[in-house]
Amino acid sequence: MAVAGPDIEALIRQLAKLPGLGPRSARRAVLDLIKKKESLMVPLIQSMERAVESVKICGTCGNFDSQDPCALCLDPKRDISVICVVEDVADLWALERSASFRGVYHVTGGLLSPLDGVGPDDLNISGLVARAGADEVKEVVLALSATVDGQSTAHYLADRLDGANVALSGLAHGVPVGGELDYLDDGTLSAAMKARRPV
């Protein structure tokens, strides 16, 4: 029910479209924005305007950045012989936060999903095949979700990359660090048991 003025209600509706914000939390956020107009709302508008103008998709890897090619692709300290394939920029960010990978990335922009009508042409796959064909590329890490769609996409990519002279790898399955065994699903537990290592 519209209880605030039309401008405020319009702002609540817009904000409620963000993931993680429902109508109720959007209301709270809007009240906060109104109360802190100069210190919160105006700077947020400016940041968003800057992002609208500057953020582009990297033509090489599919990352978001203010420059194209992105800072990661241009970074001379990155190992361009290893390409890590991820489904979404969010995954690229997650891997970067873990600081566990020093190669470069390739964002497919999604997973193959015949049921949802997502085919190879809807994803950034031909770009990957072209990149993997370059002489300097030695390894492609398929860091896709451990779901049915993720794994079938990985199989499809493995087929497509068959002609390229690269080693293919995938993320290890196992017990999450800090995870308790009795909360884990059977598939993870049996994968961890099969891949057990000497200590």
Added chain:
Amino acid sequence: MAVAGPDIEALIRQLAKLPGLGPRSARRAVLDLIKKKESLMVPLIQSMERAVESVKICGTCGNFDSQDPCALCLDPKRDISVICVVEDVADLWALERSASFRGVYHVTGGLLSPLDGVGPDDLNISGLVARAGADEVKEVVLALSATVDGQSTAHYLADRLDGANVALSGLAHGVPVGGELDYLDDGTLSAAMKARRPV
């Protein structure tokens, strides 16, 4: 750790300042904003710009609206003989959503809190005393939080309104509708028992 470009990181930091959004959900929201630039980010900027320009504080009741006096104060269908005192515009909105009150409101802008250095002059109390002194006002509902600060503010307001010829009332305490008894605190249960009604 900054993993995205500076413009994106700045936007994440700004968005994470909103209540209900942590760094992680701000990241997700920013990714969504970037992916849906035209359909999500640009309209949100426009709504915020309109709100920055138009939203003001109602000089009568303290509500937020695009007009001053606000639509509620100007609505001829509202009963101006009853003023409901709330601590925050969020509470006003919540009461309006419940559609249980047809009078007008007064937003104090907070609660008295000696420990936090909030005194009567920091709240919109003199405005309330002046409004309550008008001939047409018959009742003031003190709809403040059932906390220590809320109740001491209610007592203070009752003292200040002593000279005005108005009936004072407060919200009823009791079992929340849909609430299970064994999850309720003792104070609520005993208040509900004391105020028990014939069925």
